[in-house]
Amino acid sequence: MSAGTYTAAILIIGDEILSGRTVDQNTPWIAEKLSDHGIKLREVRVVSDDYTDIIHAVNELRAHCTYLITTGGIGPTHDDITAAAIAQAFDVPVKEDPEARKILEDYYGTTDLNEARLKMAAVPEGAALIDNPVSGAPGFKMENVYVLAGVPRIMQGMLEGFLDGLAGGDPMLSNTITCDLFESQVAKDLGTLQSGYPDVSIGSYPQYRGGILGLSLVLRTTDAALLASATADVIALIENLGGTASAVNIRDEETKARDTG
Amino acid sequence: MSAGTYTAAILIIGDEILSGRTVDQNTPWIAEKLSDHGIKLREVRVVSDDYTDIIHAVNELRAHCTYLITTGGIGPTHDDITAAAIAQAFDVPVKEDPEARKILEDYYGTTDLNEARLKMAAVPEGAALIDNPVSGAPGFKMENVYVLAGVPRIMQGMLEGFLDGLAGGDPMLSNTITCDLFESQVAKDLGTLQSGYPDVSIGSYPQYRGGILGLSLVLRTTDAALLASATADVIALIENLGGTASAVNIRDEETKARDTG
Numbered sequence: 001m002s003a004g005t006y007t008a009a010i011l012i013i014g015d016e017i018l019s020g021r022t023v024d025q026n027t028p029w030i031a032e033k034l035s036d037h038g039i040k041l042r043e044v045r046v047v048s049d050d051y052t053d054i055i056h057a058v059n060e061l062r063a064h065c066t067y068l069i070t071t072g073g074i075g076p077t078h079d080d081i082t083a084a085a086i087a088q089a090f091d092v093p094v095k096e097d098p099e100a101r102k103i104l105e106d107y108y109g110t111t112d113l114n115e116a117r118l119k120m121a122a123v124p125e126g127a128a129l130i131d132n133p134v135s136g137a138p139g140f141k142m143e144n145v146y147v148l149a150g151v152p153r154i155m156q157g158m159l160e161g162f163l164d165g166l167a168g169g170d171p172m173l174s175n176t177i178t179c180d181l182f183e184s185q186v187a188k189d190l191g192t193l194q195s196g197y198p199d200v201s202i203g204s205y206p207q208y209r210g211g212i213l214g215l216s217l218v219l220r221t222t223d224a225a226l227l228a229s230a231t232a233d234v235i236a237l238i239e240n241l242g243g244t245a246s247a248v249n250i251r252d253e254e255t256k257a258r259d260t261g
Numbered sequence: 262m263s264a265g266t267y268t269a270a271i272l273i274i275g276d277e278i279l280s281g282r283t284v285d286q287n288t289p290w291i292a293e294k295l296s297d298h299g300i301k302l303r304e305v306r307v308v309s310d311d312y313t314d315i316i317h318a319v320n321e322l323r324a325h326c327t328y329l330i331t332t333g334g335i336g337p338t339h340d341d342i343t344a345a346a347i348a349q350a351f352d353v354p355v356k357e358d359p360e361a362r363k364i365l366e367d368y369y370g371t372t373d374l375n376e377a378r379l380k381m382a383a384v385p386e387g388a389a390l391i392d393n394p395v396s397g398a399p400g401f402k403m404e405n406v407y408v409l410a411g412v413p414r415i416m417q418g419m420l421e422g423f424l425d426g427l428a429g430g431d432p433m434l435s436n437t438i439t440c441d442l443f444e445s446q447v448a449k450d451l452g453t454l455q456s457g458y459p460d461v462s463i464g465s466y467p468q469y470r471g472g473i474l475g476l477s478l479v480l481r482t483t484d485a486a487l488l489a490s491a492t493a494d495v496i497a498l499i500e501n502l503g504g505t506a507s508a509v510n511i512r513d514e515e516t517k518a519r520d521t522g
Binding site for chain 2: 014015016017018019020021022023024025027028029030031032034035041042043044045046047048049053075076077078079080114115116117119135151152153172174176183184185186187188190191194201202203204205206207208213218220
């Protein structure tokens with residue numbers, strides 16, 4: 001089964017990314033985990049702590065993707081409105097979950113379980129809890145929507161607990177070939193080459209490194225033989241145009257080593 | 262006029278962020294520029310090089326926000342489909358722009374202006390060009406949609422050329438107060454304080470620094486007097502709870518210094 005069969009979206013909830021204050025570290029981490037698990041990340045959205053925007057995004061993305069992962073807004077403060085917004089998106093009430101309350105009691109002790117902390121036991125009716133191995137207060141799951149914390153370390157602990165249980169396809173394999181040609185030099189031949197490999201996604205990414213404009217060609221597919229063949233053809237293409245394929249990053253080799261290690 | 266009057270969305274187009282390969286550097290840079298210009302960044306989306314996803318996002322975001330800024334997908338290769346997708350979103354054809362062709366001829370010389378490079382002169386009918394001071398090939402503007410390159414240095418050069426011409430409100434001012442309390446300790450009083458300052462957005466952001474869970478409280482408003490008053494109240498709130506407001510970052514002071522410098 002190809003990775004394209006399983007898709008995901010990430011919804012990042014909170015003003016801190018939109019204000020420019022915080023750089024989003026969650027997307028690249030989740031993206032790589034999903035890719036290794038054979039789930040294609042189709043879209044990322046960042047919205048503020050606003051009911052209308054959260055509800056609209058949740059309902060669009062959960063309908064379009066196999067999985068929706070949200071981060072942020074499940075803490076104890078006034079700006080943490082994710083649980084209430086998700087409940088509205090599913091048209092159910094928010095209720096205190098006895099299991100979540102028990103988790104918080106065990107974590108904080110009953111005397112330290114103040115009103116603010118108890119807010120973290122309130123989840124949409126029908127939600128299943130997601131374990132938080134880092135800081136107690138659980139995330140939750142409603143149908144195909146996985147609601148996680150925004151703090152990267154807590155989010156990562158939550159996601160690692162359930163990712164292996166998600167249905168996924170073959171892991172995405174990729175090679176990156178860096179060369180000393182301009183995009184416009186390779187464009188025509190690369191387009192022809194792409195047409196011959198409909199099941200390999202070939203991306204072309206110019207970038208500045210040390211003030212020099214360079215070019216990375218990234219090949220992605222779930223088929224190792226196709227990847228090897230397309231990689232060899234791209235290297236030949238570069239050399240035919242007088243370029244040097246100066247770096248080949250075989251990420252799938254690392255992935256394989258991890259999987260079998 | 263308040264900053265909330267003018268809103269923007271960013272649409273990042275390309276597979277490289279979704280694959281986890283590249284960390285999005287464009288959002289924080291654009292977010293800060295918009296904030297200083299009195300434009301509230303309402304939403305960010307990342308979609309892949311896919312016509313359906315680009316067209317859907319462009320049409321939703323340009324209808325919901327004063328400005329839509331897109332980055333990526335305007336180069337010469339087969340995966341650069343942004344111009345064609347924007348044209349479809351506006352239901353107009355793509356046409357070679359004589360001014361854009363002239364810019365490319367001047368930049369590359371007529372003999373080096375190959376078919377791939379000429380693709381960068383093709384923009385949606387009715388588009389106005391956006392100057393590219395870094396690498397020649399222009400971006401373009403269709404109504405309230407600003408279509409920029411994805412390479413950060415090139416995108417920045419383009420945006421700096423037109424940002425001052427955009428209508429904006431008062432610059433957003435912000436203070437960040439870091440303290441040694443847990444979110445759940447400040448939650449109740451902070452909620453009450455927020456209710457008393459409806460025109461100040463107060464965000465609460467826990468984070469790990471060196472393995473220690475800390476807390477930043479971020480106050481944002483366009484009104485300097487309100488900001489000063491709310492900041493003093495938040496510091497008093499922390500001290501009343503036995504905490505120490507260990508760092509106050511007065512970002513608006515930096516902004517003011519820049520504006521008057």
